[in-house]
Amino acid sequence: xxxxxxxxxxxxxxxxxxxxxxxxxxxxxxxxxxxxxxxxxxxxxxxxxxxxxxxxxxxxxxxxxxxxxxxxxxxxxxxxxxxxxxxxxxxxxxxxxxxxxxxxxxxxxxxxxxxxxxxxxxxxxxxxxxxxxxxxxxxxxxxxxxxxxxxxxxxxxxxxxxxxxxxxxxxxxxxxxxxxxxxxxxxxxxxxxxxxxxxxxxxxxxxxxxxxxxxxxxxxxxxxxxxxxx
Amino acid sequence: xxxxxxxxxxxxxxxxxxxxxxxxxxxxxxxxxxxxxxxxxxxxxxxxxxxxxxxxxxxxxxxxxxxxxxxxxxxxxxxxxxxxxxxxxxxxxxxxxxxxxxxxxxxxxxxxxxxxxxxxxxxxxxxxxxxxxxxxxxxxxxxxxxxxxxxxxxxxxxxxxxxxxxxxxxxxxxxxxxxxxxxxxxxxxxxxxxxxxxxxxxxxxxxxxxxxxxxxxxxxxxxxxxxxxx
DNA sequence: GCGTGTCACGTACGCTGTACGTACGTCAAT
DNA sequence: ATTGACGTACGTACAGCGTACGTGACACGC
Numbered sequence: 001x002x003x004x005x006x007x008x009x010x011x012x013x014x015x016x017x018x019x020x021x022x023x024x025x026x027x028x029x030x031x032x033x034x035x036x037x038x039x040x041x042x043x044x045x046x047x048x049x050x051x052x053x054x055x056x057x058x059x060x061x062x063x064x065x066x067x068x069x070x071x072x073x074x075x076x077x078x079x080x081x082x083x084x085x086x087x088x089x090x091x092x093x094x095x096x097x098x099x100x101x102x103x104x105x106x107x108x109x110x111x112x113x114x115x116x117x118x119x120x121x122x123x124x125x126x127x128x129x130x131x132x133x134x135x136x137x138x139x140x141x142x143x144x145x146x147x148x149x150x151x152x153x154x155x156x157x158x159x160x161x162x163x164x165x166x167x168x169x170x171x172x173x174x175x176x177x178x179x180x181x182x183x184x185x186x187x188x189x190x191x192x193x194x195x196x197x198x199x200x201x202x203x204x205x206x207x208x209x210x211x212x213x214x215x216x217x218x219x220x221x222x223x224x225x226x227x228x229x230x
Numbered sequence: 231x232x233x234x235x236x237x238x239x240x241x242x243x244x245x246x247x248x249x250x251x252x253x254x255x256x257x258x259x260x261x262x263x264x265x266x267x268x269x270x271x272x273x274x275x276x277x278x279x280x281x282x283x284x285x286x287x288x289x290x291x292x293x294x295x296x297x298x299x300x301x302x303x304x305x306x307x308x309x310x311x312x313x314x315x316x317x318x319x320x321x322x323x324x325x326x327x328x329x330x331x332x333x334x335x336x337x338x339x340x341x342x343x344x345x346x347x348x349x350x351x352x353x354x355x356x357x358x359x360x361x362x363x364x365x366x367x368x369x370x371x372x373x374x375x376x377x378x379x380x381x382x383x384x385x386x387x388x389x390x391x392x393x394x395x396x397x398x399x400x401x402x403x404x405x406x407x408x409x410x411x412x413x414x415x416x417x418x419x420x421x422x423x424x425x426x427x428x429x430x431x432x433x434x435x436x437x438x439x440x441x442x443x444x445x446x447x448x449x450x451x452x453x454x455x456x457x458x459x460x
Numbered sequence: 461g462c463g464t465g466t467c468a469c470g471t472a473c474g475c476t477g478t479a480c481g482t483a484c485g486t487c488a489a490t
Numbered sequence: 491a492t493t494g495a496c497g498t499a500c501g502t503a504c505a506g507c508g509t510a511c512g513t514g515a516c517a518c519g520c
Contacts, residue, residue, distance in 0.1 A: 001467090002467080002468075024506080024507060024508080025507080025508065025509080026506080026507075026508090034468070034469085035468060035469045035470070036469090036470090036508090036509085037468080037469065037470075037471095037509075037510090037511095038467075038468045038469065040508095040509070040510095041466080041467055041468075042467095045508080045509080046507095046508065046509090094328070097328075097373065098324070098327075098328045107394070107399060107402060108399075110399075110402055111398075111399045111400075111401055111402050114401040114402060114405055115401045118401060124404065124405045124407075124408050125408050127405065127408075128405055128408040128409055129417060129420050129421075132374070132412075132417055132421070133367070133371075133417075133420065133421035133424060135370065135374070136366075136367050136370030136371040136373075136374060136421060137363070137366050137367045137370055138370070139369075139370040139373060139374075140365065140366030140367055140368070140369040140370030140371075140373070141363075141366040141370075143327065143366075143369060143370070143373075144362070144365070144366060144369075164337070168341075169337055169338075169340075169341045170341075171341055171344040171345045171348060172337060172340055172341050172344060174354065175344055175354045175357065175358055177354075178354050178355050178357075178358040179358055182362075187359060187362055187363075190359050190363065191359075191362070191363035191366060194363060194425075194428045194429075194432065195424075195425075195428065197428060197431070198424045198425065198427060198428035198431075199424070201427070201428075201431070202424065231498090232498080232499080254475080254476060254477080255476085255477065255478080256475085256476075256477090264499070264500085265499060265500045265501070266477090266478085266500085266501090267478080267479095267480095267499075267500060267501075267502095268498075268499045268500065270478075270479095271497080271498055271499075272498095275477080275478080276476095276477065276478090
C-alpha cells in the first residue's frame with residue numbers, strides 16, 4: 001500500500017543516493033514500483049513533496065537536551081545536533097535550506113532554543129535575535145560544508161592552485177595553504193565557540209545592568225565591551 | 231550580435247523579474263530575440279550559464295574600502311557591501327548561494343577581507359577562520375532575508391498565528407510577537423555587531439598574549455572571557 | 461444489487477535541455 | 491575571382507519532465 005510516508009522516504013533515499021537533480025516523479029515511482037500518477041493520490045505536487053522532504057529531515061533532529069547543563073553548553077549541543085543531521089543527509093539538507101517551508105515541523109528545536117536563551121537571562125526580544133543570528137551562522141556553515149558553498153570557502157584546491165596572481169592577490173596567495181585545507185569540524189567549533197562567548201558577554205552585561213549601578217563598573221563584561229569598541 | 235555577456239545579463243534580468251524557475255534556454259533566447267540553439271555558441275550548457283550568472287552577480291559587489299578606518303569598521307563595511315548586492319539581486323542571490331562555483335570571481339572581496347583581518351592582528355590561520363565564520367553568518371542571514379529561509383526565521387506570520395499550541399510550545403507562543411516581526415536591517419546589524427565585538431575580543435586577547443605575561447591579567451578581554459565561561 | 465469512495469494506473473499535453481545537421485556570412489589562400 | 495575553412499544563427503528532433511484527465515478495480519453502507 002502506497003502512502004505519503006513511503007513516498008517521502010523514497011525521495012530522501014533517492015536524493016542522498018543520486019543527488020537532488022536525479023529526483024523526478026517518474027524516478028520515485030519506479031523506485032517504489034508504482035505508476036507515476038499514483039504518487040499524486042498522496043502528494044499534491046512535486047514542490048509539496050520536496051517540502052515534505054525538508055520537513056522530514058528537519059524532524060529527525062535528535063534532541064538530547066540536558067536541563068542540568070550550563071546554558072552555554074546546551075547551546076553548543078543544540079547546534080551540533082542540527083549539524084549532525086545535516087551531515088547525515090547532506091544532499092537533502094540542501095533541499096531543506098533552499099526551500100521556504102512554512103510548516104511547524106522543526107518548531108520543537110526553536111522552542112528548546114528559545115527556552116535555553118530565556119534561561120540565560122535574555123529577554124524575549126534578545127532571545128529571538130540571538131536565535132536568528134545563531135541559525136544564520138549554523139545554516140551558513142552547513143551550506144559551506146555540505147558542498148554548496150557560496151564561493152571561495154574550502155576553495156576547489158588543485159584546480160586554481162596556480163591561477164592566483166600573487167601580485168593581484170598577495171594576501172590570498174600567502175594564505176593559500178590555509179584556504180585550501182578546511183577541517184570542517186574545527187572550523188565549526190571555532191565559530192560556535194566565538195558566538196557562544198559573544199552571547200555570554202552580552203548575558204553578563206545584562207546581568208550587570210540589572211544587578212544595580214553600584215557594582216556596575218567591575219571589570220568583566222564592561223571592559224570586554226570597551227576593548228571591543230576601541 | 232549575440233555574445234556571452236548579453237546572454238548572462240538577460241538571464242539575470244529574467245531571474246529577477248520572474249524568478250529562477252522561469253529561466254529556460256528557450257525563454258532567454260526569446261528575450262534576446264534569437265533561436266534557442268544560438269545560445270549554445272556562447273555558453274556550453276545551462277548549468278554553465280547559471281554559474282556565469284553567479285559569477286556576474288558576485289563581481290558586482292561594490293568596494294568602498296577605506297584603509298584609514300578602524301579594522302572593525304572596515305569589516306562592517308565589507309559585510310554591508312555584500313548584503314547590498316544580495317538585496318539588489320535577491321533572486322539571483324539564491325542562485326549564487328545554491329551553486330558551487332569554482333571561479334576566481336569574487337576573489338577580490340576575499341583578498342580585502344583577509345588583508346583587513348591580518349591588519350587586525352590575526353595570524354593567517356585565524357584570519358581565514360574569522361573570514362569563514364563571517365561568510366557563514368552573512369550567507370545564512372541573506373538566505374533568511376532573501377525569502378528562502380531554512381525554517382522558522384521570520385515565520386509565515388498570519389498563517390500559523392493560531393496553530394501553535396501554548397501547552398506544547400509555551401516559549402514560542404509567548405514570544406510570538408517577536409517571532410512574527412523581523413526588521414532585517416536591525417537583525418543583521420545586531421549579529422554583525424556581536425560578531426565584530428567577539429572578533430575584537432579575540433584580537434585583544436592575542437595582543438595581550440603577545441605583549442608579554444606581565445600585564446596579562448588586566449581587566450579587558452580577559453575578564454570578558456572569564457565571565458563568558460562561567 | 462447499488463451507488464459512493466478510494467486508489468492505482470495509462471494516456472496525453474506542453475514544457476524542458478540539448479545533440480545534430482544545415483545555411484549563411486566573412487576572411488585567407490590560391 | 492574562386493575556393494575552402496570557419497564561425498555563427500537557426501530548425502528539427504528526441505528523451506525526459508510535471509501533471510490534468512479519464513478508466514477500471516476494489517471495499518463499503520444501504
